Amino acid sequence: MWEDKSDADLLADFIVTKEQRREIPIIGDPDPDVLWRLQIFYTCVALAIEERSGLLASSTMMMSPEGFGRVVLTTGRLVVLSKTLRDVHRFGFDTLGKLAKAGAKLVDDAIAAIEAYPDAARA
């Protein structure tokens, strides 16, 4: 089912334009689809960190039914990403460019942390 899809098709669900966002209620419970996309996003960040660092990255995400939570990515004993999640039911990016930029920034920050704390990252 997924094999015939182009990259753009696969990424389309991650795009929430300003107009679309305006139509989403400010307060709302995240549905399983948006939780799945959130998980895919941070899994991709973890995989990119692994590719660039050669270290295994683990992801732990906790989420209240109301869409507040926290995601922590670690390599060894180092926290390479820690982020409070909120308004998860509105998760998405204006454009593919902004999606790529947001992901790349998280990966860059994680790599910088690994370089700053090489021993903890390999513990």
Add this chain to the structure above:
Amino acid sequence: MWEDKSDADLLADFIVTKEQRREIPIIGDPDPDVLWRLQIFYTCVALAIEERSGLLASSTMMMSPEGFGRVVLTTGRLVVLSKTLRDVHRFGFDTLGKLAKAGAKLVDDAIAAIEAYPDAARA
């Protein structure tokens, strides 16, 4: 409601004797009470780490409805505790002594990690 309870009363729910454990099915979904006890246990570990280290400890726990999951405690950029959780519906300790020992060991290990990676722990 809680003020009149003794320490032993408050801790009684954490004790699952061998006989009691034998009566719990091997596979089962954790109920909210046991999830709450699990959270209290790791919150207490985090508080003890804070008290001994003077550093703020954050707890992130994720859990599938089937009782498998992961708990991560961090101070700064350091992972001071990372544990796979399983069979959570059977969570408990044989005796109060074993409960105290298990908690103390997690705190000791966390303090040792903070001493080994002081910069990451304070980042």
